[in-house]
Amino acid sequence: MNKDYDIVVIGGGHNGLTAATLLAKGGKSVLLLEKRDILGGIAAGEEFSPGYSTIGLLHDTSEVRHKVIKELKLETYGLSFKTSRPLVSILGKNKEVLHLSSDLEMAVSEIAKFSQKDAEAYREYRAFINKISPFINKLMDESPPDLMNLGTGQLWQLAKKGIALKKLGKKTMLEFLKVAPMSVADFLNEKFETDFIKAGIAAPAIFGSYTGPWSSYTTLNLLLHECAAQTTINGGPESLISALKKASEASGVDIKTNSEVNRILLDDDRMVTGVQLESGEMIAASIVVSSCTPRRTFYEFLLPNQLDFHLENGIKNYRTRGTTAKVNIALNTKIVLNGETEMKFVRTGNSFDEMERAFDSVKYREFSKEPVLDIHLSSHDDSEIPSGHSVASVLVHFAPHHFDQGWSAETKKELLNATLRTLELYSADLSNSIVATEVLSPVDLENRYGLSFGHIFHGEHAIDQLITRPIPSCANYKTPLSGLYLCGSGSHPGGGITCMPGYLSAKAILKNN
């Protein structure tokens, strides 16, 4: 078969774009296929009602790796960023607002308004984060060790990680090893006393996953987030995608939108020969890189008998139970929450008990009637929104992918009402200024973005799925099928907008080919 391209990349989200650009820069001819008419995937800014847009399904770009921005020279393609995380505001039910700045002294003095003890605890907490940060960031910035083929080189890689852990010093290392497996509630209860502050700090540890604050290993998730969140991108995901698109075009990537892949094609020896699109068009390439979820890649793009049993079973057991819904709200005023305006990133939660109860719902196949909200607010200044109006982009935790009633216009309306009721705790007359709303259930997320079971991270961030992500035989971006690679959030270091799976995958491909 003649080759049309060296490499086909499936999926035009942040990871697909990152991988495609790096591969093209590495001298490969690359075609990027996107099923939708726009690039960006869950990082794409989208108009949800005439005149009102969001900056992306996910809005948090604080974990985008500086390494990727530098190496792809994204700043020359219009990206502007700061090497600190954006300010996050935490709401309490009694009109409290805590502005948690990346600046330690500012954060401490804000917390001191509520509790002197918590202010001091936060200082210690940040000091601990700063100590372990080099180790955590090393884990995130490097390919995971190939545990399936532990040769001398791999053992050396493992040893270096051990040394990095040891370098933290005995006290910090022991503290890290003690707290990482803990539930985030236990961990923060040891340090802090104010409920809504604890809940607000803990929130990133449970977002997107099948976990509540009392689930084990959620502290590890919190530490990963705290160490990784070091970036503020002006304009958010939308700007990131715009820069990535320009970078990919400049490096010679051919991009085809409206091109949904139907099959990854293999020869008799199960070597990749290309892809077939839904339109029937065949594109020949000896390497295919999928930024889609591992489940979609193996279960939808390949025939059942093309998977060995261990692969079939591994993917079956790779947990991707979506727990997040999205509600976009357009308002004809500036939004006021607990009396404050001018906020961008806002979290609710109030207490561990309330968060755990919200999570309990999905365990018992219901959506939460009092959900935990992760909100991004945009105005005319940073998005395509009429002047004086605003958009609240709300990630709603927790909502299951499937449940007895199932998702319908009716149940989505109930979810919207639950979300609005929760918002009204902080903004009593919010409903009067609503112009338009959009509700995306986990099933909608699956249908629109190809997220298996609507999981925004392509697979849960659980310890067993982080060490050898997604499964041991695919943990180093290559798969048991020769020529097929993974580069999405289902691979190390995982979901959220980091661009790192795409980056590390491209590096691995260029090394092997």
Next chain:
Amino acid sequence: MPIKTPFFPRTLALCNSMFWKEWAGYYAVSSYETHHEPEYFAFRNSAGLLDVSPLFKYSIKGPDAAAFLSRIMVKDISKLNVGRVSYCCWCTDQGKVIDDGTVMRRAENEFFVTSADPSYSWFSRFLRGYDVVLTDVSDQIAGLALQGPTSREIIKQICNADMDNFKFFATQEVNADGFKMHISRTGFTGDLGYELWCENEHALKLWDAIMLAGKNYDIRPAGLDALDVARIEAGLILKDVDYYNALHALIDDRMSTPYELALGWTVDLDRAPFNGQAALKAEKERGAQWAIVGLDINWSEIEALYNKCGLPPEIGSHSWRKSIPIYTEKNKLVQAGYATSGTWSPILKKNIALATVEKEYERIGSELQIEMTVEHKRHTVTATVQKPQFFNPERKTSNPKSGQS
């Protein structure tokens, strides 16, 4: 506690010896009389009736049934014609044999599979993407094996089947007295024989009909002791005796590929992907490390060893199943392999065994040494390598009219 098969009321009444064993959780007769030899000779000279209900049985139905089984089995089941039976095995990703059994294509989209081990769990792992219904019918379907030269004539008496044109490894649905059943020309004795499959509720009726019709054909109920002698003569290997289920093997060395079990002929390599394909392709190219062979153990040497002790030869009339070392030369402890089961063959008047030997020793006619303990002392006896099919009568596959299958 073992449970009863649908034929238990009959087998219990006939089992004078009270010799029972447990087979897959069921009571199974070892031998009806205190010695199994009359039952063995029924298999070879008239007809023996054996309750095979403890076999595991699966129904696979649906538009993708053939594709589903082709993915699991080493044989390309999609090429199996309706009304035909295939003997085959199934493997792990590493090409190691899990179990062997028969696959019967009863209709375009309808299959019946028998196995020695419970297989639902394994089969069901591959259901995703196939429009099939897999049902474990082990405890719904009763099975009888009627084996021996007169079995054809007996079955003619009890149903409407066209027995004279019933080919080896064919299967058909037939009407018996008031019920339907399936017959397959299969068995585990290496002789002319059939297996009959009916719903549990008709089991006793079927048994009675066969026993009545068989009266004039010297029919005899037969147990597992007789079967074991017959199956070794036929060179048919047995899971957990001559090989291990790869899923149960505690160490890799206990796993076998089809090529090592003389089942290479059942493997269809060049086709749509199936379980173990890549590993089996590599194995075929590399060549198997082990081979299953038949051994003809020299009788004069056995006699001489006993004579030295002043004893007549003592050879058990039962088959045996244990691992016995096979050496390359007399008085030299270089092991060529190991025998896994053996028996005195009443029809061949030979002492025979099935053995696993390293590939270089599989040549027909070459002489190896098998360990033998006589009067508490170990010796070796010459054993000549031959094909595992020690006994393979023409009637096994032939038909009365055409003279062959």
